[in-house]
Amino acid sequence: MRFELDEDRALLKTSTRELLEKEAALADTRAIMEETPEGYSKALYAQLGELGYPALLLPEDQGGMGAVAFAAVLEEMGRVALPGPFLDLAVAARVLAGCDGAEAEAWRQRAAAGEALVVLARNEDPGCADPGEPATRCSDGRVSGSKTFVPFGAHADALLVETCDGLALVERPGAGWNATPLETLDHAQRFAEIELDGPGVLVADPARAAELLAEAGRLAALGASALLLGLMERAQEMTLAYTTERQAFGVPIGSFQTLQHRCADMMLQTESTRSAVYRAAWAEECRPEEAAYLVAVAKAWAGPAGRFVCGQAIQLFGGVGFTWEYDPHIYLKRVKTLEQFHGSTRTQTAAALSLSIKQGD
Amino acid sequence: MDLQFTPEQEAFRAEIRAWLAENLERTWTEETRDPAHDADSLVELRRAWQRKLHEAGYIGMGWPEEWGGRGAGEVEQAILEAELYAHDAPLIPNFLGISLLGPALIHHGTEEQRRRFIPKMLSCDEIWCQGFSEPGSGSDLASLRMRAERDGDDWRIYGQKVWTTFGPWADWIFVLARTDPDDRYGGISFFLVPLDQPGVEMRPLKQITGESEFGEVFLDGAVAKSEHLVGALGEGWKIAMTVLGYERGAAALRYPAEFGRQIECLTSVVAERGGLDSDDVREKLGRLVVENEVMQANGLRTLANLEAGLPPGPESSIEKIFWSEFHQRLTDVALDLLGPQGQLATGAPQALAGVDWAYQYLWSRAGTIYSGTSEIQRNIIAKRALRMPTS
Numbered sequence: 001m002r003f004e005l006d007e008d009r010a011l012l013k014t015s016t017r018e019l020l021e022k023e024a025a026l027a028d029t030r031a032i033m034e035e036t037p038e039g040y041s042k043a044l045y046a047q048l049g050e051l052g053y054p055a056l057l058l059p060e061d062q063g064g065m066g067a068v069a070f071a072a073v074l075e076e077m078g079r080v081a082l083p084g085p086f087l088d089l090a091v092a093a094r095v096l097a098g099c100d101g102a103e104a105e106a107w108r109q110r111a112a113a114g115e116a117l118v119v120l121a122r123n124e125d126p127g128c129a130d131p132g133e134p135a136t137r138c139s140d141g142r143v144s145g146s147k148t149f150v151p152f153g154a155h156a157d158a159l160l161v162e163t164c165d166g167l168a169l170v171e172r173p174g175a176g177w178n179a180t181p182l183e184t185l186d187h188a189q190r191f192a193e194i195e196l197d198g199p200g201v202l203v204a205d206p207a208r209a210a211e212l213l214a215e216a217g218r219l220a221a222l223g224a225s226a227l228l229l230g231l232m233e234r235a236q237e238m239t240l241a242y243t244t245e246r247q248a249f250g251v252p253i254g255s256f257q258t259l260q261h262r263c264a265d266m267m268l269q270t271e272s273t274r275s276a277v278y279r280a281a282w283a284e285e286c287r288p289e290e291a292a293y294l295v296a297v298a299k300a301w302a303g304p305a306g307r308f309v310c311g312q313a314i315q316l317f318g319g320v321g322f323t324w325e326y327d328p329h330i331y332l333k334r335v336k337t338l339e340q341f342h343g344s345t346r347t348q349t350a351a352a353l354s355l356s357i358k359q360g361d
Numbered sequence: 362m363d364l365q366f367t368p369e370q371e372a373f374r375a376e377i378r379a380w381l382a383e384n385l386e387r388t389w390t391e392e393t394r395d396p397a398h399d400a401d402s403l404v405e406l407r408r409a410w411q412r413k414l415h416e417a418g419y420i421g422m423g424w425p426e427e428w429g430g431r432g433a434g435e436v437e438q439a440i441l442e443a444e445l446y447a448h449d450a451p452l453i454p455n456f457l458g459i460s461l462l463g464p465a466l467i468h469h470g471t472e473e474q475r476r477r478f479i480p481k482m483l484s485c486d487e488i489w490c491q492g493f494s495e496p497g498s499g500s501d502l503a504s505l506r507m508r509a510e511r512d513g514d515d516w517r518i519y520g521q522k523v524w525t526t527f528g529p530w531a532d533w534i535f536v537l538a539r540t541d542p543d544d545r546y547g548g549i550s551f552f553l554v555p556l557d558q559p560g561v562e563m564r565p566l567k568q569i570t571g572e573s574e575f576g577e578v579f580l581d582g583a584v585a586k587s588e589h590l591v592g593a594l595g596e597g598w599k600i601a602m603t604v605l606g607y608e609r610g611a612a613a614l615r616y617p618a619e620f621g622r623q624i625e626c627l628t629s630v631v632a633e634r635g636g637l638d639s640d641d642v643r644e645k646l647g648r649l650v651v652e653n654e655v656m657q658a659n660g661l662r663t664l665a666n667l668e669a670g671l672p673p674g675p676e677s678s679i680e681k682i683f684w685s686e687f688h689q690r691l692t693d694v695a696l697d698l699l700g701p702q703g704q705l706a707t708g709a710p711q712a713l714a715g716v717d718w719a720y721q722y723l724w725s726r727a728g729t730i731y732s733g734t735s736e737i738q739r740n741i742i743a744k745r746a747l748r749m750p751t752s
Binding site for chain 2: 001003004005240243251252260261264268274281282286293294297301348350354357
């Protein structure tokens, strides 16, 4: 048995960390998040595309490296709280690879190379984080319906729309989307409502779409869990540095036992998340029959764990933790968004239970 | 990454399962519910069980062959533990002797001591209890006050030990006693003391479960022979701390196996009552499944890192906090979901099958206290793993 990454994946992780520490420093990220309409660095995403990152989940001959590598990369992206649609794009590229037709293949190539932004459009009910049965239709080459909380939808070049007739590929109309941006608590996650009533092509029939979306949901949940891990890890490091440097009553506040115990709990949550996330990633590659269960476990755990760790970070920073200027709020906001999407904690917890009962049989 | 057991390890698991099917006639829960049993007969049953395990070669598996082991790896030991707990097998009476004293003798004892004590410890012809904690020295163990005084070549021991598990049935006790009042750590020595002698008084302590599985022992001039000092004079603290760190992996999969069985029992009762239709109930049960599986992931990671020869990190403290606090959450949820039926005492004819929930509910309060309280474990993580400043 071996928990550590093998050489190739460890190298990928290290080089990703170096790249992101250089190109996605928090100070730069903050400016981009606050000042650009899309909320992320298109230049950095182009660079990630050239380096093959969005292709990570594709088959090996199309540049894929498997779920463990994917988790390792997303952990690094979580550490720097990388804004933007990377997870959505990587998952959409994978879905496209399973779709039919030349259009899907063309968009798959562009998405995998980072030349186009393609995302899934699934949710229709803003009161429910987990997509239900779609009412959106695709017939006679037209897609009509409305989608909400489409990640980076307003800036996407194409959408993979879940409809009751299957999965439809919709290119951004010449006049642009009929999209309404949604302002949410994490201003680095740009969601949009999109009204669809225009041309689209069916790229997977309902049965195939269900398969592809189940797989996509699992991979997105794994990716979100890995992002949560990275976010927690960095929030913990920031907190440790702060409690060592910040003095009160003439001593570093990190010498107080209450704070030490909080930090110990942060570590317990973070390290347990690491165990769960990488075990799930490993299962995705090597134990497909257990993957759905172990991914559900990882996501159900990582969401509340992330909320705890990043919440503690703000608490331990004290008043400055509540300011816009200090960084902990970026982490707190991101974990809350990630906890809700890609299988909310409630949904994943219920899934873990029912899958555990099935496995026991 | 590779979290797969080898075919040999899987074969070992199959061997244990077959052996248990053959040899474990009744689960521990069933035994404790049998009105024909009393505390003494249950200890005898455990003794017989340990003997069976020993004859099959399953006790002290990680030890060198010379001392009755088979030089098994941490993974095999973890698999054995997991299977024993998953099948609700009785706990062996000498678990502290096997996990602490055995390694102490193998690594720090004399050849003579190993020959004299190890075989009977393995076969359970002698039951050992542990004498570390004292009424005034729990978490701050090094403040212990039991003292050993020279008496010719031998030693006379004075003082009190407490929380001595299986003390009322033990033949011997291994104690930490002070041989130098002025040296906090270097003044502690490790002695083996027979309990059947003048100057020994063992008093059972009634636990919150109503049992008296542990006790307190008063030594008033009891003799420890010169050849029953383990290691050198003043090495007791060092030896105790080293043996506490041995076999880190053996328990890695134990608690997920034990609590996994309990969660399955709980789920099947709730399912039979139609409770799984409720979102609230499913969420509570699901959370238990999730936490238990994350604990399993931690355990697998610990084993994998041990196999890879990585230096120990904070995992044993994380593991201890996790399982002990989780057991409290688990039994809280169980008693909530089961209703008053969950409160039925061990042996009550109306009790639910599989698990004595009321007993577990009470017993779960012990885990966060013994072997280093949750607070001590958090101190260890903060200081050793996070290197937080000291005041």
